[in-house]
Amino acid sequence: MHDVASALDRLRELSASPTVSKLAGAFESAGRELALVGGPVRDAFLGRPVNDLDFTTDADPDEILRIVRPIAEAHWDIGRAFGTIGARIEGEQVEITTYRADTYDGDSRKPEVVFGDSLEGDLTRRDFTVNAMALRLPRLELVDPSGGVEDLVARTLRTPAPPEQSFGDDPLRMLRAARFSSQLGFEVEEDTRAAMGALAAEIDRISAERVRDELSKLLLTDAPARGIRLLVDSGLADRVIPEVPALRLERDEHHRHKDVYEHSLTVLEQAIGYEKSRAVLDSPDLVMRLAALLHDIGKPATRRLEPGGAVSFHHHDVVGAKLAKKRLRALRFDNDTVAAVARLIELHLRFFGYTDGAWSDSAVRRYVRDAGDQLERLHILARADVTTRNRRKADMLSFAYDDLEARIAVLAEEEELAAVRPELDGAEIMRLLDIKPGPVVGEAYRYLLEVRLDEGPIGPDAARERLLAWWAAREAPAAG
Incomplete structure (x- = not known):
């Protein structure tokens, strides 16, 4: 965790970049608010590289498009239904999203998109306080309504709203808690952790594709075992990947074996080490x-x-x-x-x-x-x-x-x-045995492959002799 002054210096440098300054100027000229939000602000405090530029605004998607068109090399509206417009400006990819206030209706697997009316309201509806900070542009005002900076210092994951409300709005956030715990090395705050256990069944409302993507992001962190333990301990793993908690086999005092669950997490950690070192x-x-x-x-x-x-x-x-x-x-x-x-x-x-x-x-x-x-x-x-x-x-x-x-x-x-392949291909097998395409060609091919595996290269001439001998032996019973 960098100190606040250093983080603000990094954010000032970022805001002075050609991409951010051009975007901020365009929105100011249009009389609209714009703020750098979420991950980039968090990572500035953590001293981590800023890879994605995410912005939020009071402009609706149509107006976002009107503002960015003149300054963008390219733009796309694939996320328009969710209020998000993408663009490439000064060679960098950015996403700008209208203030949000989405919720689930309790049955749907997708959020109901509702646009919000203020930056503070948008931030308090985000997943965790450390992701609910923003930098107003162009005046460089840090907006942190939920104490994200304090939670960064404490290395704590906590929801801006009561966790029952936050996870009720989007149950996928419970999986994100596990992912960010691994990615950032943070502890999940006690009430937030308790809510994950109490609401684990709510994850069934989320589509398999969104669950898959979040599990994949968790596994791709440097220390996924931490997040997997959280999923197992909370009961979420029982809903999304039950084979993992099932590894916690009951012990028998007379029959001893390795703890399969702990062994599997150790194998995962060791595999990551080999993956990097090799x-x-x-x-x-x-x-x-x-x-x-x-x-x-x-x-x-x-x-x-x-x-x-x-x-x-x-x-x-x-x-x-x-x-x-x-x-x-x-x-x-x-x-x-x-x-x-x-x-x-x-x-x-x-x-x-x-x-x-x-x-x-x-x-x-x-x-x-x-x-x-x-x-x-x-x-x-x-x-x-x-x-x-x-x-x-x-x-x-x-x-x-x-x-x-x-x-x-x-x-x-x-x-x-x-x-490794046989030294004769299918065409040569058919020519040599004077047969047409069919299952027998496959049989002959597999025979020659076994010879190749058992004996190594024997050369095409020897392979032909062996094939003819195999064919003669195969035909002999039929002839008799």
Whole structure:
């Protein structure tokens, strides 16, 4: 938290930028109010980079358009129904929104848009006090009707209105509390936290798409575990992603196993560390983080208490992949994300067989083939999944994975492993066997692929011989 004087200096610098000063001048000339609002003001106090310029005004959307048209390189009104006009001015993208006073009608999944009549009224209807500050332009007056500066100093998240009213107006704000807690490292104030628990069922009024977007923003923060704990503790996770709180398996005094919920949060944290340190993926990576959080969600359904105090979770990888698909589809994630996360969960245990005995080159090739374009994420997930406190065991697993990655690199260099294919394509198979397109071509292709995986490159001539021998053996019973 920067001191107030430093924050005001930053806001003065920002207001003097060509974009802000041109916009402020245009609204003043039109006799309309304009204020920089929300995130940019908050981030000036926190010393964080200001990335988005959001403004609010007493002008309605039609008038906003009339004012910005002459000074904008481009403008768009996709958010017009909600009072928001976007524009590009001096190369920067801005959004200007009419003062708002929207509420939900209690049944609808979308807010009823009602325009407000004052800046102070608009601010007191916003989600949290730290986001309910504004800088009036062009006179540079800080407007903070709800004590946002004090809450920034205290690192506290609190709603400007009573939390029951604020969350009743827009239940998505409860998820935003979790996201901002992770993003800013702030504590949610006691009454606000209590209201999240009391009103958790209200989140059912919000569309799956809006819930998905907010969960994604939470996972893409630097410390998402903090917000996930808040969602679980408040009961919100039971409504939006129940597989996560279900990881808190009941303990049995005679059967002991790792705390699956805490383990999953640790895996998520470790995966983020690998994601950043390896610098192979674009960080933050949503697929990676979803897979890390959900990788063990098959365990509750597969837990078996074995004789002697052991606990097993047979096939929790396969069950977990199916559960992840179902949940992510319900949250309206795109098909590519759903498929990638499910594949990673399905494969996340595969590596642990590597330490049971030396894998053949064939097994390494299959590992790469099965991972496909998720190989780098699978590397990270497998490493992050090691949370044992036994240093000797952790080192053994780390060294084993180092060895596996080294072998993959050597084979990849020798064999172009990332593009493992049979040495004969479908057209050549049909020509050689004198057959037409159909299922048999696929059978032959898969046979040659197995040969390629088992033995590596054998060359086209040898592949033809092997194919003809396979064909002769396949035809022999029919001939007899």
